Amino acid sequence: MSGHSERTPEPSLVPSAPLLRVIPVGSYAGRARTLVLRSALAYRRAWLAFVSGFFEPVFYLLAMGQGLGSLVGQLPGPDGAPLGYAAFIAPGLLAASAMNGAVFDSTYNVFFKLKYSKLYDAMLATPLGPVDIALGEIGWALLRGGLYSAGFLAVMGAFGLLTSPWAVLALPAALLVALAFGAVGMAATSFMRSWQDFDLIQLAIMPMFLFATTFFPLEVYPRPVQLLVECLPLFHAVELMRGLTTGAVSAGLWAHVAYLVVMAVLGGVVAIRRLGTLLLR
């Protein structure tokens, strides 16, 4: 967001060469950054939303990790070594908060701008195209998610829950989680007809938050249910995060990364194409 350049095309936020092949020409002006700037200005007035977004996972950590954790004692970690309950759920909460932030931004906020404030229509009267809008909005969701995650990681550090140097990778992992959920959330929003449809999103998010190994290990379930849980995106986010913060790093983590990358790309392509169809009628 430096102000030194006049009209220089910037490098896109996401390496988008394969993406652009399925996108119509003229839908990217290379100025997604200006949308991030716009969001930053708009949120100066809504700093309270920022603060509450930071404290939500911290409260969960205190209530469940310290409170409930004193009853639960220790659980087997990803590599089988025993792990305190707070250290077990903290990476899960980090993944879930990255998901929640990205989903909120890319569903409710995007729907409002799309259908009510007509903000995107105003943007399309400028050289900006649907790709700028999608990248700009997802970019902002990432920036915001990144700030929350950094804050939560600091809290985890203060509680002594970061025991491995691999934990430095938890921040980029949180950004990947936010990217994947933000892209899919935006794609889903482009199919929403009214606010009622958003109950479907709650119906998907809430059970995932509770059951995708955020609060207890996969081994608790019978095998058929385990297979089901392993399909959920939040499961992969939680397992990736838990491997990194506890130092139980194995090649298996790449499978989680791959799942999230595929999710981000598919969601992104669908979101951009649908935005084009909705706005450029």
Next chain:
Amino acid sequence: MTGAAMVRATGLTKRFGGLEAVRGIELDVAPGEVFGFLGPNGAGKSSAMRMIACVSPRSSGSLRVLGLDPDVDGPAIRARIGVVPQQDNLDAELSVRQNLEVYGRYFGLSRARVRRRAAELLEFAQLTDRAESPVEQLSGGMKRRLTIARSLVNDPELLLLDEPTTGLDPQARHLLWDRLYRLKQRGVTQLITTHYMDEAEQLCDRLVVMDGGVISAEGSPGELIARYCTREVVELRFAPDASRPGAEAFAGVAERVEELPDRWLLYAADGEAVLGAVHRSGVRPRASLVRRATLEDVFLRLTGRSLAD
């Protein structure tokens, strides 16, 4: 009006599924011209404007805006035009000044440039003292002025205004007209859709009347009145219960007559002469009025008096 046309369309068509909103229109807008689209709701004016604004791909026909093809050079065209949409879509989360500055950034203008430009435009729109207000606190007229100011942030060569004064009070409308006239003086080409005939007469050098997706007439306001109407109109009002004369009472005195629920309209070159003849024939209206024909008479003649939707 040759190669330098700001907008040129031939056979321009827009279909939404089975509905044909614009059905093969021809347009040729010269630099510096203020060009009007008149028509009832649903006539296809806004669809035509959206195609010209490069936010709605045409279904068929050819279209050149600033000499470029919107299908290929949409962003390049949009960089050089300004758009005032029918409904204000200002950024409600930003202040008045931020609305202008951020919009300028979408055009790739530098920070210093948009700051300067915002100050000029606030002055132009008489909003300098409201610069730091949130947009929601502005009146309808102020929002409209801000939307027009915003559309000028990139110094556009062509300005598209979709019903710029709908819903405004007379003071706000006159202020806007004054601003649009100043832009015309500076050579900014303008395309305006409206269904206010006085607005079209005030602002437009040339206009087209659209109805049902086609252009039904084209010319300057004066030409259209001369072609589709008479110079003057006599209005004869009758009390609702009184027995009213039939059309035969006016046979031969006017070029054309029209009956409305409470009155007769007589179209003629010399209204006073017609009124004299009417009185001599013994017809006694409750009130009478001789006035010049307006674009509204032309419009109603071309598009009919029944509601479009």
